[in-house]
Amino acid sequence: MIKEITIFPGIDKNGFKEKFTYIKLKAGETVSIVGPTGSGKTAFITDIELLAQGDTSTKRRVIINGEIPTDEIRYNPSMKPIVMITQNTKCFADLTTEEFLQIHARARKIYDQKVIQATIDLANTFTGEKIKRDTRVTVLSGGQTRSLLIADAILIGAAPVILLDEIENAGIFKQEVVSLIHNTGKIVIFVTHDPVIALLTKTRIIMENGAVKNILYQNEPEIKVAQNLLELDKKIGHVREELRAGKAITYDFLSVNFA
Amino acid sequence: MKLVVIAGPPSAGKTSLIKQIVKRFKDEITIAFLKIDVVKAFEDIELKKEFGILTKKVYSGDLCPDHAGVMVLGDAVAWAEKSAADLLIVESAGLCLRCSPYLNQGLGIIVLSSISGIHVPEKMGAMVSLADVAVITKIDLVSQAEREVLIQKIKEVHTGIILMETNALQGNSLHRLYKLIKNSPDIDKDNLFLKGNPPLGTCTICVGKKEVGWKHHFGVVQKLDGPFAEYLYRGE
Numbered sequence A: 001m002i003k004e005i006t007i008f009p010g011i012d013k014n015g016f017k018e019k020f021t022y023i024k025l026k027a028g029e030t031v032s033i034v035g036p037t038g039s040g041k042t043a044f045i046t047d048i049e050l051l052a053q054g055d056t057s058t059k060r061r062v063i064i065n066g067e068i069p070t071d072e073i074r075y076n077p078s079m080k081p082i083v084m085i086t087q088n089t090k091c092f093a094d095l096t097t098e099e100f101l102q103i104h105a106r107a108r109k110i111y112d113q114k115v116i117q118a119t120i121d122l123a124n125t126f127t128g129e130k131i132k133r134d135t136r137v138t139v140l141s142g143g144q145t146r147s148l149l150i151a152d153a154i155l156i157g158a159a160p161v162i163l164l165d166e167i168e169n170a171g172i173f174k175q176e177v178v179s180l181i182h183n184t185g186k187i188v189i190f191v192t193h194d195p196v197i198a199l200l201t202k203t204r205i206i207m208e209n210g211a212v213k214n215i216l217y218q219n220e221p222e223i224k225v226a227q228n229l230l231e232l233d234k235k236i237g238h239v240r241e242e243l244r245a246g247k248a249i250t251y252d253f254l255s256v257n258f259a
Numbered sequence B: 001m002k003l004v005v006i007a008g009p010p011s012a013g014k015t016s017l018i019k020q021i022v023k024r025f026k027d028e029i030t031i032a033f034l035k036i037d038v039v040k041a042f043e044d045i046e047l048k049k050e051f052g053i054l055t056k057k058v059y060s061g062d063l064c065p066d067h068a069g070v071m072v073l074g075d076a077v078a079w080a081e082k083s084a085a086d087l088l089i090v091e092s093a094g095l096c097l098r099c100s101p102y103l104n105q106g107l108g109i110i111v112l113s114s115i116s117g118i119h120v121p122e123k124m125g126a127m128v129s130l131a132d133v134a135v136i137t138k139i140d141l142v143s144q145a146e147r148e149v150l151i152q153k154i155k156e157v158h159t160g161i162i163l164m165e166t167n168a169l170q171g172n173s174l175h176r177l178y179k180l181i182k183n184s185p186d187i188d189k190d191n192l193f194l195k196g197n198p199p200l201g202t203c204t205i206c207v208g209k210k211e212v213g214w215k216h217h218f219g220v221v222q223k224l225d226g227p228f229a230e231y232l233y234r235g236e
Ligand SMILES: Nc1ncnc2c1ncn2[C@@H]1O[C@H](COP(=O)(O)OP(=O)(O)OP(=O)(O)O)[C@@H](O)[C@H]1O
Pocket: A010, A011, A012, A013, A014, A035, A036, A037, A038, A039, A040, A041, A042, A043, A044, A057, A058, A087, A207, A209, A210, A211
């Protein structure tokens, strides 16, 4: 079981050493990674996913529960305590959704066939257009693919560390995703440009030029502002769903207080 | 001298992987590189320019590139040894799915791209099944779940193979491969054999007869739907 992961500094894009001594993340902790485009956010979580040992371009090292992970943990998916939702929204495998999930379940050594339908059902709560068992994964839309992969990460990956790369961009119901994986005792790391997600996490890691520039902890005013933004976000979401459903917006929505 | 033979379909990332290997070892040992291709290849020029290592190439022309490899590898080993190389890396054309370029000695590596499709490992026959190591490239382009699905598929088809994944442009997590290369024993050049079986002789197609239809040919021929076995040798 993962109690903590520790990240040791690497180098920035110019080859200078990062300024932190180490970053320790404990079970139950939520973290967001923020910073400009190209600043190394994806590279940071990829290091965690690969359990880097100085063998990635950032030269960072990642250890689990104070120990260097064994080759078995690094290279065997069924032992891997980490799931990652990448920025990619495309599947290339020529398989149906059902076959894809079945093989992945075998890779993760899950043999209860009920997990397949459960994963598809969960995915369908995140997305508008429903995914069917026999839909080929290559024809799923970007949002559908993301939804399926998030559901797969939660139910089939079922790992104690979840890494999510910019889930807000896929046009899925991010609030549902966020509330679902909050408070699960997992280490959850969001790479995000979304202020609501960023403010909801306890720890914020700020990236620049390929390196960790600063680490901030959620403060009192931020919790309040997050609540405000959350309300606002729900209202925007409501209008968005009406628009998506092809409806005209009426005066009723004026009661929405955007202030 | 150590020998590493690298195979895989075009654009799988063979050259990119070789660049990572060269980058890792070039300051410690002398590296020689041989590229075998059918008509055109630039890898030798590229690698020489970028790393200043010894390079050579050979075009197989009308011959199966893996057959060409068997023919020239003896010379290549002699050339590399004469040049005092500690490691000879051979990049195959990766076009012949019937044959495989691996030898009984050294390390045989198959390079496969994550985006080449889920059924490729099954279709590639000896090129995969006779390799010691499979390196999956382009993992930066697919989801983690899809990577794991591909790995599972390869494991189920080829149980003994050592699998690893990388972004070959960055050389992520290749420590394990470097360790395997470092630990692979020196080759004995008088005892090099092809690992796989060569094709059954040649046929009239092989020697350039162009008529279509099995009646015009002898050697290794096969009817599209016929009472024959899956493989057929017609001697006259
Ligand atoms: N420390 C580093 N040293 C060298 N290269 C790095 C480093 N960190 C990141 N890079 C490289 O910089 C490029 C951009 O990084 P990355 O994709 O992580 O950015 P990002 O913050 O996720 O951007 P976006 O918001 O657009 O997704 C990548 O090619 C990555 O490999």
